Amino acid sequence: MAAGKTGGLKRYHDLNGWLFVAPSVLLISIFLVYPIFRSLYLSFFSGKGMMMKFAGFGNVARLWHDPVFIQALTNTVVFFVVQVPIMILLALMLAAVLNNDRLKFIGFFRTAIFLPCVASLVAYSVLFKSMFSVDGVVNQALMAIGLIGTPIGWLTEPFWAKVLVILAITWRWTGYNMIFYLAALQNIDKSIYEAARIDGVPAWARFVHITVPMLKPVILFTTIISTIGTIQLFDEVYNLTEGKGGPANATLTLSLYIYNLTFRFMPSFGYAATVSYVIVLMVALFSFLQFYAARDRA
Amino acid sequence: MNLSRLSGTALQYAFLGLAAFLSIFPFFWMVISATNTSIDIIGGKTTFGDAFLANVGKFFTEVDVPLIFWNSAKVAVLATVLTIAVSSLAGYGFEMFKSKARDRIYSLVLLTLMVPFGALMIPLFMMMAKTGLINTHIAIMLPTVASAFIIFYFRQSTKAFPTELRDAAKVDGLKEWQIFLYIYVPVMRSTYAAAFVIVFMTNWNNYLWPLIVLQSNETKTITLVVSSLASAYYPDYGVVMIGTILATLPTLFVFFVMQRQFVQGMLGSVK
Numbered sequence: 001m002a003a004g005k006t007g008g009l010k011r012y013h014d015l016n017g018w019l020f021v022a023p024s025v026l027l028i029s030i031f032l033v034y035p036i037f038r039s040l041y042l043s044f045f046s047g048k049g050m051m052m053k054f055a056g057f058g059n060v061a062r063l064w065h066d067p068v069f070i071q072a073l074t075n076t077v078v079f080f081v082v083q084v085p086i087m088i089l090l091a092l093m094l095a096a097v098l099n100n101d102r103l104k105f106i107g108f109f110r111t112a113i114f115l116p117c118v119a120s121l122v123a124y125s126v127l128f129k130s131m132f133s134v135d136g137v138v139n140q141a142l143m144a145i146g147l148i149g150t151p152i153g154w155l156t157e158p159f160w161a162k163v164l165v166i167l168a169i170t171w172r173w174t175g176y177n178m179i180f181y182l183a184a185l186q187n188i189d190k191s192i193y194e195a196a197r198i199d200g201v202p203a204w205a206r207f208v209h210i211t212v213p214m215l216k217p218v219i220l221f222t223t224i225i226s227t228i229g230t231i232q233l234f235d236e237v238y239n240l241t242e243g244k245g246g247p248a249n250a251t252l253t254l255s256l257y258i259y260n261l262t263f264r265f266m267p268s269f270g271y272a273a274t275v276s277y278v279i280v281l282m283v284a285l286f287s288f289l290q291f292y293a294a295r296d297r298a
Numbered sequence: 299m300n301l302s303r304l305s306g307t308a309l310q311y312a313f314l315g316l317a318a319f320l321s322i323f324p325f326f327w328m329v330i331s332a333t334n335t336s337i338d339i340i341g342g343k344t345t346f347g348d349a350f351l352a353n354v355g356k357f358f359t360e361v362d363v364p365l366i367f368w369n370s371a372k373v374a375v376l377a378t379v380l381t382i383a384v385s386s387l388a389g390y391g392f393e394m395f396k397s398k399a400r401d402r403i404y405s406l407v408l409l410t411l412m413v414p415f416g417a418l419m420i421p422l423f424m425m426m427a428k429t430g431l432i433n434t435h436i437a438i439m440l441p442t443v444a445s446a447f448i449i450f451y452f453r454q455s456t457k458a459f460p461t462e463l464r465d466a467a468k469v470d471g472l473k474e475w476q477i478f479l480y481i482y483v484p485v486m487r488s489t490y491a492a493a494f495v496i497v498f499m500t501n502w503n504n505y506l507w508p509l510i511v512l513q514s515n516e517t518k519t520i521t522l523v524v525s526s527l528a529s530a531y532y533p534d535y536g537v538v539m540i541g542t543i544l545a546t547l548p549t550l551f552v553f554f555v556m557q558r559q560f561v562q563g564m565l566g567s568v569k
Contacts, residue, residue, distance in 0.1 A: 013395055016474045020391025023384040025403060027444035032410045035421035042420065094317055097310045111557070112318035115325065118549045120503035122521045123542040126528040127324045130331065130339050130535045137327065137342035175321060203306060232414045235505045242529040255416040255506075262420055263510060269420055276417035283412050 036280070043277055045270035052270055059274035069275060071249045072257040075162070076282075079253065080230035083166045088223055091174050095181035096211050110182070114175040121172070125239035128168045129155065155240065158250030165251050168236055173229070177222045184218040185211070227286050231279060234259065254279050328546070332539040339535040353536040360537065361523055362515070367544065369435065370519040374502040374548075377439040381497050382490060385445055389452025390478060394464070404453070410446045415506065423510055437511045438519075442501060448493055455489040456482075491559035499549050520545045 046055035046062075063069050097103070098110055116124065132138050132154035139151040154164045188210075196206050212219070234255040237245055243264070245252030254275060261272040331339045334347035357363070392404045422441055423432075431437040459482060467477045483490065505521050512518050518526075524541040527533060 014397060017391055017395025017397055017400055020395065020474075020478075021388045021400060021403070024388035024444065024449055025407070027384065027440075028407055028410060028446065031422065031441040031444045032413055032418065032446075033406075035418040035425070036410075036413050038421035038424075039417045093313070097314060100310065103307070103310060103314070109314045109318050113314075113321050116321050118499065118546070118553045119324070120505075120521055120545055120549065122503070122505050122525045123328075123545050124324060126524060126538055126542055127328055129528065130538075131324065131327055133340045133342075135341050137344060140342040171320065171324070174317075228412065228414070232416055234416075239525055239528065255414075258416050258419070259506070259510075262423070269424070273417075273420050276414070276420065279414045280417045283414050287412055 039273045039276055039280075042270050042273035046268070047270065048266045048268055055270065059271050062271060063274065063278070068249060068252070069257065072245075072252045072254050072275075073278065075245075075249075075251060076231060076233065076253045078162065079165065079169075079233060080227050083169055083230055084223060084226045086166075087170045087174050087226060088177060088219065090170070091177035091222070092181055092212065092215070092219070093207070094174070094178045095185055096207050098178070098182055099185040114179055116172050116174070117176045117179075119172065121235035122239050124172055125168065125236045128164065128171075129240050132164055156247050158248050161241070161247055161250045165233075165237060165240065168240070169230065169233070172236075173226065177226065180218050180222050181215055184215050188214050224287050228283050231282050231286070325546075328539055328542055331535060332543055334536055336533070336535040336537075339539070349536050353540050356534065356537045357540040360527070361541070363544070365516065366518060366520050366523050369517060370502060370521070370545075371548075373435050373438050373504075373508075373519060374498055376435075377442050377501045378494060378497045380439065380443045381445050381448055381501075382493050384443060385448035386452045386483075386486075386490070386493070387478070388449045389454075390456050390482060392449070393453045393456040393459075407446050407449055411450070419507065419510060422507075426511060432511055433513050433517055434511075435517065438504070438508050441507065442504065445497070448497060451493060451496075452489065455486060459485065488559050491556055495552055495556050495559060498552055502549055 042052075043059055044055060044057075045052040046058055047053050094113055098106060098113075100106075103109075119127075130136065134151050134153060134156075138154070139148070142148045143151070152160050154160045192210060193206060196210060201209070232255050233253045237251045237253050237256055238259075241247075241251055243256075243260075245256045245260075258272045258275050258279075261268050261275065327344075330344060330346060332353060333350040334343050335349045335352075338347055338349075388407075392400055418441070426432050426437040431440075463481055463485065464477055467481050472480070503521060504519075505525070508519050508522055509525070512522060520541065524538065524545050527541055528535075528538045
C-alpha cells in the first residue's frame with residue numbers, strides 16, 4: 001500500500017519533470033546537438049557545393065597546408081591571449097574602485113562604464129571604423145597630445161588593424177565583466193577591507209590579496225565566457241574590414257574564415273566544418289584548462 | 299598619510315573619469331556624426347554640423363525604415379518571449395522535479411554552452427535550406443530559442459524560490475502548470491525581467507545567423523542594413539550614423555528602463 005503510493009508519487013513527479021523540460025530539451029537536440037554531430041560527420045567529406053565525397057582525414061591534412069587557415073588560427077589566438085587578460089584586469093580594477101562608496105557620482109560612473117554593453121556589435125564596429133580612419137578623430141587626438149607624430153593606418157596596416165580589433169572588443173566588454181565583479185564584491189564583508197586598512201595594508205596589496213582571491217570563482221567564470229567569445233570573434237572583424245579580415249588577412253578569424261569558405265565562395269561545407277571543429281576543440285580545451293587551474297588552487 | 303589618501307582618491311577619480319569618457323565618447327561621436335557629412339566624419343569633426351536632415355532624408359530613401367524596424371522588432375520580441383517561456387519551464391522543471399536522469403540531461407544541456415556557433419552554422423544552414431526556411435524569420439528565431447544559458451539562469455534562480463509556496467498551492471489543489479503560471483511566474487518576475495533584457499539584447503543585436511539566412515531586402519533586420527551600408531566601398535557615414543542610432547535606441551531604452559532588474563538578474567546568475 002505504502003509502496004504503491006510512493007510509486008504513484010514518483011510517477012507523477014517524473015511525468016511532470018519531463019513535461020516541463022521537454023520543449024527545451026527537444027529544441028536543444030534539434031538545433032544544437034544534432035548540428036554539432038552533423039558538422040563532425042561533414043568534416044570527413046570534401047568537395048564543392050553539394051558534390052561531396054568521403055575524404056577520411058583528408059580535410060585535417062589540408063589544414064596544415066593551408067596558410068590562410070594558419071593565419072586565421074594565429075590571429076584568433078593572438079586576439080584572446082592579448083585581449084582577455086587586459087580586459088579582465090581592467091574590469092577588476094574598475095570594479096575595485098567603483099566598490100568604494102565614499103567616492104561621489106558612483107552611480108554615474110557605473111552606468112557610463114557599463115554603457116558600451118548596450119551597443120550592438122555591428123553598430124560599435126561601424127562607429128570604430130569611422131573613428132579610426134586615417135584623418136579621423138582618434139588619430140587627431142593622439143597627435144594633439146603628442147603620442148604619435150604621423151597618423152596611424154589603423155585599417156591599412158596589419159599590426160595596427162589587430163590593435164584596433166583588440167581596442168574595440170575591450171571597449172565593448174570591459175563594463176560587462178566589471179558588473180559581474182562589482183556584484184560579487186558587494187557580497188564581500190566590508191569589514192575585511194576596514195581591518196586591512198587599519199593594519200596599514202596598501203591599496204594595491206588589498207587588491208591583490210583580498211579582492212582577487214575572493215573573486216576567483218567569478219574571475220574564472222568571466223574568463224571562460226570571454227575566451228569563448230573571443231575565439232568565436234566574427235561581427236567586429238567582419239564589419240571593420242568589409243568582411244575581408246584584412247589588411248592582408250591580418251584580422252581574419254576562424255569564424256570569418258568558415259563564413260568565407262561557406263558563403264562567400266563556392267561552398268566547401270566539409271572543409272569549413274573541419275575548421276569549425278578546430279574552434280570546438282579550442283573552446284573545450286581552454287574551458288577545461290581554466291577550470292582545472294582554478295580548482296587546483298582552491 | 300592624509301596626503302597620500304588624498305592623491306589616491308584623486309587617482310581613482312582620474313581613472314574613473316578616463317574610463318567613463320572613453321566609454322561614452324563613441325555614443326557622443328554617433329550623435330555628433332549624425333549631423334555631419336561623410337567627409338567631415340572621416341576628417342574627425344567633433345562639433346555638430348547641419349547635415350542631420352539630409353542624412354535622415356537619404357537614409358529613409360535608401361532604406362524602407364518602417365519595414366526594417368518591424369522585421370527587427372518582430373524577430374527580437376518573438377524570439378525573446380519564446381526563449382524565456384521554454385527556458386523558464388525547463389529551469390523550473392530541472393530544479394523542482396529532480397531525478398538522476400534529468401540531472402544527467404541537464405549536464406549535457408550545460409555542455410552545449412561550450413558549443414561555438416561557428417560549428418553549428420553550416421548544418422543549420424543546410425537544415426533551413428532543406429526545409430525551405432531560408433530567407434524567413436522563423437529560421438532566424440528557431441535556433442536562438444534553444445538557450446542553455448537561460449535554462450541555467452532560471453534553474454539557478456529557482457533555487458531561491460520558496461518551496462513552501464508550492465507546497466501550499468498543492469494542498470489547495472492546484473495543478474503543476476497552474477502553480478508554475480500563477481505562483482512561480484509572478485514571484486519570479488524580476489528574474490523574468492532580467493532574462494528579458496539579456497535575451498532581447500542578444501536577439502536584437504544578432505548578426506551572423508541573420509546574415510547567413512536573410513537574403514532579400516524585404517526580410518533584413520536593421521543590423522544587417524547598417525552593416526551593408528557601412529561596408530560600401532565609399533560608405534556615406536552620415537547616413538550610416540542614422541542607422542546606428544536607430545539600431546541602438548531600443549537597447550538603450552530597454553537598458554535604462556530595466557537597469558535595476560538587469561543588475562539584480564546578474565547577481566542571481568553569478569551566485
